[in-house]
Amino acid sequence: MMREMRFASMREAFAHALIEEGEENDAIVALVADTFKRISSFAQRFPRRAFNVGIAEQNLIGVAAGLALSGKIPVVSSIGTFVTMRCFEQIRNDVGYQATNVKIVGTECGVNQGKYGATHLPVEDIALMRCIPRFAVLAPADPYETYAATKALLRHSTGGYMRLGSEPNRMIYDKDISFELGKIRLLQEGGKEVALLACGAMVEVALDAAHLLRKEGIMAWVADVHTIKPLDTEAIAKLAGSVRHLFTLEEHMITGGLGSAVAEVVAAQRASCVLQRFALPDEYLPVGSKAELLDYCGLTPLGVCQSVLAAIRE
Secondary structure (H helix, E strand, C coil), X not given: CHHHCCCCCHHHHHHHHHXXXXXXXXXXXXXXXXXXXXXXXXXXXXXXXXXXXXXXXHHHHHHHHHHHHCCCEEEEEEEHHHHHHHCHHHHHHHHHCCCCCCEEEEECCCCCCHHHCHHHCCCCHHHHHHCCCCCEEECCCCHHHHHHHHHHHHHCCCCEEEECCCCCCCCCCCCCCCCCCCCCEEEECCXXXXXXXXXXXXXXXXXXXXXXXXXXXCCEEEEEXXXXXXXXXXXXXXXXXXCCEEEEEEEEECCCCHHHHHHHHHHHHCCCCEEEEEEECCCCCCCCCHHHHHHHCCCCXXXXXXXXXXXXXX
C-alpha cells in the first residue's frame, strides 16, 4: 500500500497516516487552534472526532489533556512556535505531570518562516520538549518517514512531540520503510574518521555533505536520528567509539537539541572522539528566506563539508 503513495509534503503524509490510524482506533481525535485546514481530511472522515478551539493554543492543550483523561488519544497540530513555546506551561503541567497521552505535532519548524523574522521561528522546540519526562520527541526527515513516524507516535504508550521542519529537496526514502521509535537509521557506512548524525531536514544535507567528502577521499558514516527522545544511546555510543570525529546536524538552536543530546552520550561514555555540532547559532537570526538563513548558518552541504574538512585537518 505504501509503495503506491505519493506525498507532496510532510503535512500531507501526517494527515494520511492520521486518517489510517483513525480508521483502526476510534479513540483517536484531532485538535487544532484555528488552523482547521490541517485536519480537514480527517474531519471529513470523522466529523465528530475533529475539534477547532480557535486562536487559543494554551486552551488547546488543556482540552487535549481533558480528552486524554477521558480515554481518548488526542492529536494536536499547530505551528511549532505556538504549540510549544506559548503552551509550555500547559504541556508541562497538563500533559507531562498528569501523564496524559497527548500527541503534539509542530509544523513550520526550523527556519521555514524566516521571512517573518525570529519571532516566528520554532528553533527551541526540541530543547523544550526534551525536558518533559517520559515524552517522546521525533524529527522525521521526509514525507515517507513522517508517515511512518506518525503511526509509531500514535501507537506509542506515552505522549510525545513530532517536529515537521523544512521539506527536503528530494525524497530520501522512496519505499515502504520500517520505523522503530528510539532507534537510529544508518544510511551510509564509513571509515574511522567521520560520522554525521542528523535529524529532520539536515539528513539530506548530511547525505550531500558525505558525497562531497567522498570526493576528498573521506568516507563518512551518515545516520538519521529521527528520535531525539528516547535516544538510541547504544548505537550513538558505538559510533562515537569508532570514529575520530563525530558531527551533529540540526535545524535547531545549538542549545538543547540533537547536538546537546548526543554530547550527553559522548560525555557519559567518555568517548575519545571529537564532537562538533552544526546547528543554528546562539543568536536571533535576521530576516531571510530558508535558503538564505541556512547558508548564513553554514547548514548547507558545501558549508558542512568545508567545516568538516577544516576540523579533521587541524
